Amino acid sequence: MNAPHPDRHPDRQANPQSDRPATPARRLVLVTLGLTGLLAVAVAIAVSFGAAAVPLWQRLFLGSAWSEAQQAILLALRLPRVLTAAALGGLLGVAGVAFQALLRNPLADPYVLGVSGGASLGGVVALIVGVGGLGVPLAAFIGALVSLVAIERIATSGGRLTVLTLLLTGAIFNAFSAALIYFLQSVASREELSAIVFYLMGRVPSSGALTLVGLWAAGVAITLALFASARDFNALTTGEEGASQLGVDVERLKRRTFVLGSLATALAVSSAGLIGFVGLVVPHLLRRLLGPDHRLLLPAAFLGGASFLVLADLAARTLAAPTELPVGVVTALLGGPFFLLLLRRRGAGFAGSAGSRNSGGSGG
Amino acid sequence: MAPAAAETLVELGVAGRIVAVGDFVDWPPILAGLPKIGGHDAPNPERLVELDVALLFTAASAAGRGEHARLEELGIRVSALDTSTFGGTLAAITEIGRQVGREPEARALRERIAGRLEAVRQRAAMAPRRRVLVAVGHDPIFVAGPGSHLDELVTLAGGENIARDALSPYPMVALETILERAPEVIVDSADNRLGQPRGWTAGFWTKWPFLPAVAQGRVAFVDPWQLLVPGPRLAEMAELMGRLVHPELFGAPRPEDFAGAPAADESR
Numbered sequence: 001m002n003a004p005h006p007d008r009h010p011d012r013q014a015n016p017q018s019d020r021p022a023t024p025a026r027r028l029v030l031v032t033l034g035l036t037g038l039l040a041v042a043v044a045i046a047v048s049f050g051a052a053a054v055p056l057w058q059r060l061f062l063g064s065a066w067s068e069a070q071q072a073i074l075l076a077l078r079l080p081r082v083l084t085a086a087a088l089g090g091l092l093g094v095a096g097v098a099f100q101a102l103l104r105n106p107l108a109d110p111y112v113l114g115v116s117g118g119a120s121l122g123g124v125v126a127l128i129v130g131v132g133g134l135g136v137p138l139a140a141f142i143g144a145l146v147s148l149v150a151i152e153r154i155a156t157s158g159g160r161l162t163v164l165t166l167l168l169t170g171a172i173f174n175a176f177s178a179a180l181i182y183f184l185q186s187v188a189s190r191e192e193l194s195a196i197v198f199y200l201m202g203r204v205p206s207s208g209a210l211t212l213v214g215l216w217a218a219g220v221a222i223t224l225a226l227f228a229s230a231r232d233f234n235a236l237t238t239g240e241e242g243a244s245q246l247g248v249d250v251e252r253l254k255r256r257t258f259v260l261g262s263l264a265t266a267l268a269v270s271s272a273g274l275i276g277f278v279g280l281v282v283p284h285l286l287r288r289l290l291g292p293d294h295r296l297l298l299p300a301a302f303l304g305g306a307s308f309l310v311l312a313d314l315a316a317r318t319l320a321a322p323t324e325l326p327v328g329v330v331t332a333l334l335g336g337p338f339f340l341l342l343l344r345r346r347g348a349g350f351a352g353s354a355g356s357r358n359s360g361g362s363g364g
Numbered sequence: 365m366a367p368a369a370a371e372t373l374v375e376l377g378v379a380g381r382i383v384a385v386g387d388f389v390d391w392p393p394i395l396a397g398l399p400k401i402g403g404h405d406a407p408n409p410e411r412l413v414e415l416d417v418a419l420l421f422t423a424a425s426a427a428g429r430g431e432h433a434r435l436e437e438l439g440i441r442v443s444a445l446d447t448s449t450f451g452g453t454l455a456a457i458t459e460i461g462r463q464v465g466r467e468p469e470a471r472a473l474r475e476r477i478a479g480r481l482e483a484v485r486q487r488a489a490m491a492p493r494r495r496v497l498v499a500v501g502h503d504p505i506f507v508a509g510p511g512s513h514l515d516e517l518v519t520l521a522g523g524e525n526i527a528r529d530a531l532s533p534y535p536m537v538a539l540e541t542i543l544e545r546a547p548e549v550i551v552d553s554a555d556n557r558l559g560q561p562r563g564w565t566a567g568f569w570t571k572w573p574f575l576p577a578v579a580q581g582r583v584a585f586v587d588p589w590q591l592l593v594p595g596p597r598l599a600e601m602a603e604l605m606g607r608l609v610h611p612e613l614f615g616a617p618r619p620e621d622f623a624g625a626p627a628a629d630e631s632r
Contacts, residue, residue: 051537052544068574069543076571077540136503189388191501198504198536206539322541323531324504 031296035303039086042307046082046314047074051321054078081206085313085327086306087215088204088272089282091264093305094223096279097297098261101233102254103163106287110265110279113258114170117177118147119269120200124181127195128188136199137270144266147173152258161254163240202273202328204313215267222264223302229253233294275309275328277335282308284342368447368595369421370395372457375473375596376466383415386422391589391625412440419463421445448533450516453594454478473596480599481520484606484614488522491610496523497547497577500534500592502554502568505542509535513594513601521605522613523549543572549609550577553588561585562622584608584617587624
């Protein structure tokens, strides 16, 4: 919580209800504006490049014309895909923060609580049954919702949702789904097999306008809903008892967080498959940069996750053009080493300032 | 055994010696009803022994190599074939002929195919190259790339594969690239299900009316059976590709050129 921040002035509008110096609202505005700017830059770069060459800026500033193909490439393919990537990255980033707060474990990511398993399974079943187009994301989303309800039921005992049971249930659910997917793969034809493999690798689609609006609306709504509990998440880092003593309805918070984070994950996985590392690396990086306050972290994770996935997808689209790489490969290649680096530096900092930070705790 | 090997064996006149086939073999019809004993590169060893199989033709694969060695220990001769290219397909015919003692027949078959391929090449040699896209998957879009027999077929038949510079034989390619490279002919063999629309129809590609192939009505939906299993039918495939890419030289495609295996049609 109280990580020392040289640039943070415990002054301005000190919040009397809080037990610590409040983060000024100004900081939230600055961070949000800054990251919105970053996202805008990322989007601008991402729509400028692709497998095909489209003179985007020449047209905007010099009035050169586009062919019909170039217009379709930019407006029907590239722009929707970039905006989809942004929405999905945002959803994953926010889900990552939510689950890390809920489980009080910095290693949690959006896929840890089992919903992704249900989503993948639903999508794979749809692929095998052969419902193309929107059938696959729809089936995946239904799979995710079913597993969400099932996991919630199983992990609740005596009206309480225990974090440990939730974690175990999620892990078992994922393993179980993976086994069922392997089974389906083993009886699938070669065409189905390759479709399944590429579906599971993760790929950002060029969504239609309606899907795009839906994803963005859901992303913003989920972020705001979680943001409403940001103060409670801050309290939760002291442990469930501590949070209760601070007046937080912990049971309600846990359930809400699980459901909201799972919905975000479900939307992301059902539209794009399993894109790893976004929900893990982005929250960590932001926590390092901004400190552990969830009031800053949640909006920042949406915007940061969005920027990260937009750029990762840009790499997936262009690095081996005209061959497309699965974006999950790119996020892992970027995210993996980066995460390790972060861990090392954090480890050093952790040793140096032992005791001053309690968000990592035994879980870190 | 792989479909291509099955077709070759029947072509070489040794159909009667086949005791079992792979899961995906449904052609030629003479093989219908034989036990099916496994997928791509991994037939069921117990069934192989049970059926007293002496010789197994299977697809060459790094993953299957260990299994193949074990089968050899069990006294089953394993011939792993790579029929993914022209060269591989012709070599496989020679190899199959050698294994079953039909070398002269195999040589004759090979020469017949090579002769017809050469005839296609010569006929298309002077024609202007048309930009061709061969799609083998829609979601995501997979196309024929370098190192696939489809790429060779396109080149032979007077086309220029627009995915020539991709990284693998069946790359996942950006739709952006396809729109930018504006194929003049699209051969779509992505959907292997029965009852799909076949023939000259824009179908999946209707969304992009400015593509020359769509604008000129040169989008062909062809059953994968026609083009995707290189084997003894390689020459027919080349001639069909000629009719699709340069109908003015090779004649218009016939209705049956778009359809699936005749036997599959009857059972429909």
